Amino acid sequence: MNVMEITHSDELERVPTGLAGHDVPWVIRARQQAFARFSAQGFPTRRDEEWKYTDVSVLTRRASLAPDDIPPDPSSEAALHAWSLAQEGTHLMVFVNGHFSEELSAMGELPEGVHLGSLAQRLEDGDELLRPYFEGEEHTVFGALNNAFATDGAVISLPPNTVVDGPIYLLFIASGHGVAIYPRNIVLAGAGARATIIEHYMGTLDSHNFTDAVTELNLGAAADIRHYKLLQEGPAAVHIAGIHADQQADSRFASHSYALGGHLGRNDITSRLLGPHCHCTMNGLYLLDDKQHMDHHTRIDHLAPDGTSREAYRGILDGASSGVFNGKVIVHPGAVRTDADQSNHNLLLSRQAEVDTKPQLEIFADDVKCTHGATVGQLDDDALFYLCSRGIDANLAKSMLMYGFANDIIEKIENPTLRNRIEGLVLDRLPQGENLSL
Amino acid sequence: MLLVKNLHASVNGKEILHGIDLHVRAGEVHAIMGPNGSGKSTLAQVLAGREGYQVTQGSVTYLDHDLLAMPPEARAREGVFLAFQYPVEIPGVSIALFLKTSLNAIRRERGLPEVDAMDFLGLVRERMKRLGMDEAFLTRAVNQGFSGGEKKRNEVLQLAVLEPLLAILDETDSGLDIDALKTVADGVNAMRGPERAIVVVTHYQRLLDYIVPDYVHVLSQGRIVKSGGPELARELELHGYGWVEAKNGARQVA
Ligand SMILES: Nc1ncnc2c1ncn2[C@@H]1O[C@H](COP(=O)(O)OP(=O)(O)OP(=O)(O)O)[C@@H](O)[C@H]1O
Numbered sequence: 095m096n097v098m099e100i101t102h103s104d105e106l107e108r109v110p111t112g113l114a115g116h117d118v119p120w121v122i123r124a125r126q127q128a129f130a131r132f133s134a135q136g137f138p139t140r141r142d143e144e145w146k147y148t149d150v151s152v153l154t155r156r157a158s159l160a161p162d163d164i165p166p167d168p169s170s171e172a173a174l175h176a177w178s179l180a181q182e183g184t185h186l187m188v189f190v191n192g193h194f195s196e197e198l199s200a201m202g203e204l205p206e207g208v209h210l211g212s213l214a215q216r217l218e219d220g221d222e223l224l225r226p227y228f229e230g231e232e233h234t235v236f237g238a239l240n241n242a243f244a245t246d247g248a249v250i251s252l253p254p255n256t257v258v259d260g261p262i263y264l265l266f267i268a269s270g271h272g273v274a275i276y277p278r279n280i281v282l283a284g285a286g287a288r289a290t291i292i293e294h295y296m297g298t299l300d301s302h303n304f305t306d307a308v309t310e311l312n313l314g315a316a317a318d319i320r321h322y323k324l325l326q327e328g329p330a331a332v333h334i335a336g337i338h339a340d341q342q343a344d345s346r347f348a349s350h351s352y353a354l355g356g357h358l359g360r361n362d363i364t365s366r367l368l369g370p371h372c373h374c375t376m377n378g379l380y381l382l383d384d385k386q387h388m389d390h391h392t393r394i395d396h397l398a399p400d401g402t403s404r405e406a407y408r409g410i411l412d413g414a415s416s417g418v419f420n421g422k423v424i425v426h427p428g429a430v431r432t433d434a435d436q437s438n439h440n441l442l443l444s445r446q447a448e449v450d451t452k453p454q455l456e457i458f459a460d461d462v463k464c465t466h467g468a469t470v471g472q473l474d475d476d477a478l479f480y481l482c483s484r485g486i487d488a489n490l491a492k493s494m495l496m497y498g499f500a501n502d503i504i505e506k507i508e509n510p511t512l513r514n515r516i517e518g519l520v521l522d523r524l525p526q527g528e529n530l531s532l
Numbered sequence: 533m534l535l536v537k538n539l540h541a542s543v544n545g546k547e548i549l550h551g552i553d554l555h556v557r558a559g560e561v562h563a564i565m566g567p568n569g570s571g572k573s574t575l576a577q578v579l580a581g582r583e584g585y586q587v588t589q590g591s592v593t594y595l596d597h598d599l600l601a602m603p604p605e606a607r608a609r610e611g612v613f614l615a616f617q618y619p620v621e622i623p624g625v626s627i628a629l630f631l632k633t634s635l636n637a638i639r640r641e642r643g644l645p646e647v648d649a650m651d652f653l654g655l656v657r658e659r660m661k662r663l664g665m666d667e668a669f670l671t672r673a674v675n676q677g678f679s680g681g682e683k684k685r686n687e688v689l690q691l692a693v694l695e696p697l698l699a700i701l702d703e704t705d706s707g708l709d710i711d712a713l714k715t716v717a718d719g720v721n722a723m724r725g726p727e728r729a730i731v732v733v734t735h736y737q738r739l740l741d742y743i744v745p746d747y748v749h750v751l752s753q754g755r756i757v758k759s760g761g762p763e764l765a766r767e768l769e770l771h772g773y774g775w776v777e778a779k780n781g782a783r784q785v786a
Pocket residue numbers: 543544548566567568569570571572573574575617
């Protein structure tokens with residue numbers, strides 16, 4: 095990795111102060127060491143293969159990378175958003191500028207033994223359970239930065255065979271000017287446990303915030319976790335995130351990523367299928383306009399026999415926006431009888447929009463079934479004419495085709511309430527989208 | 533209702549229609565027949581407003597409007613409907629959403645209130661039943677994975693729901709089995725009325741046994757070379773297009 099000049103080294107000293115766990119020696123050390131790792135590498139540049147199409151140099155021009163350590167006022171604006179995706183039985187945790195807000199949250203009743211709580215609190219208590227997460231090597235340099243500065247987030251632990259019916263909804267609201275936000279979520283799903291987790295990032299119009307979020311999920315044998323990531327940051331926001339799952343035998347992990355807002359976004363989503371008969375789903379949709387940039391880097395490691403993975407990403411790009419899809423599926427030696435399918439389809443609506451798509455399949459095992467494909471296309475003129483010939487005006491017809499294109503991803507959402515809500519968010523992004531519901 | 537005068541149209545600089553004259557009055561049914569490649573679909577597409585066809589000469593008047601000056605959606609809202617020879621797939625868009633959006637666009641133009649989901653479903657279910665279509669089609673993506681016959685039936689469903697004033701059916705009979713042909717023809721006949729005109733493009737006399745036209749026109753090489761009553765279709769069935777083309781050629785020489 096190329097080292098970029100670090101202008102923030104003085105922040106090393108102040109890493110622990112004011113942050114959760116500043117009285118706990120291992121937390122302080124872990125944070126300092128993580129910051130040292132970050133400093134040694136620096137922010138990636140475009141000479142870095144993994145960051146070839148995503149320029150994060152804007153971050154080097156920030157006055158400060160340190161998080162805002164003042165807990166927020168629960169503003170009415172934040173409260174307004176709080177229930178945007180909530181449905182009956184939702185367990186809601188709201189974070190404002192990275193800090194948990196008890197006033198805005200409504201965790202509801204959880205099955206016995208299920209723990210849902212604030213990471214900051216756990217760090218304050220010096221909970222040893224979190225230690226390996228903060229002391230290990232991170233997936234990316236942004237993971238190191240997150241380890242150094244993690245403010246708060248959710249710790250979710252599900253005892254074996256527990257089922258949480260309603261979604262666990264983590265809402266992150268950015269409402270300040272220029273704040274740096276470091277959410278960190280940890281999910282421990284015991285054998286056979288089941289839950290749906292939504293991570294929703296919202297930002298206000300003018301917040302020039304920088305979010306560096308990390309979510310780690312550990313799925314025990316036969317656990318079933320559905321994870322939804324919704325990105326609706328404000329138009330000036332920079333959002334970098336990692337979502338990393340480890341799957342034990344027979345587990346099912348589904349990741350759904352919807353990128354609907356933000357100036358510059360990057361999601362690194364990975365899963366390791368460690369035991370036999372695991373299933374991994376990765377779906378994603380990005381709708382980009384103006385000068386937005388969104389990069390999805392996904393990686394599925396098949397490490398054991400009889401695993402299956404299904405990945406489908408789609409993007410609609412307008413204006414001078416740019417999108418990146420880089421999807422690795424790696425079938426390691428011994429991962430025999432792996433069945434993997436990956437696709438990425440893109441719709442370009444303007445000449446200035448561009449997309450770089452790179453599905454990568456690497457196979458080191460025998461008797462596997464792997465398919466992949468990527469396309470970049472435009473709206474179909476014949477389809478547009480067909481719709482217009484039925485009285486639908488040209489703009490609505492375009493929206494209808496975009497909706498149809500996106501629907502291929504949306505209809506993979508199993509929970510009908512959530513599917514309707516997310517469909518609603520997508521329709522909100524389309525011209526005359528309000529005319530496109532039944 | 534529809535007056536086509538000396539219509540010339542080309543694609544990519546190649547003239548396909550060489551001066552079409554056609555007059556369709558409200559309440560009438562016209563059949564257009566003609567060999568493959570003679571320009572029937574081109575005429576239908578030009579009337580519906582497909583981009584890419586250049587009209588180089590002539591005019592089309594529809595209910596006092598200059599039809600050619602209107603974008604396709606405006607034509608549809610004024611009551612022009614084309615059942616496509618090759619219906620287009622719209623992935624991810626259900627028939628229900630597609631039809632309701634179309635119906636409301638047309639109703640808004642006519643100053644009628646929009647139909648809500650309940651009323652719409654009531655209407656569309658009734659029409660589907662009439663056309664022998666399974667309700668399960670409502671949630672399927674428009675034309676995607678439909679058989680040839682199902683696509684054609686879906687065109688007629690749209691016709692029955694949107695209730696246009698001028699319906700142009702481009703080979704709606706091809707690909708239909710015998711029973712489906714009868715159901716579809718019944719559906720079209722149910723729409724016949726003094727305020728509505730229907731133009732059917734077909735290769736087969738069989739459809740015209742069910743939908744008996746008032747006029748039959750033969751299109752050949754971009755021209756209407758012969759017009760007559762329903763008996764003309766039967767003569768064509770007996771003698772083939774060569775018969776009209778030869779006669780027409782002789783007349784031109786004379
Ligand atoms: N986009 C195009 N580019 C070039 N030629 C075209 C185009 N569209 C139509 N044509 C040509 O115009 C002629 C008329 O085609 P058209 O589809 O109107 O025939 P048709 O009478 O409907 O035939 P069929 O009975 O086979 O449906 C054909 O020779 C066809 O190849």
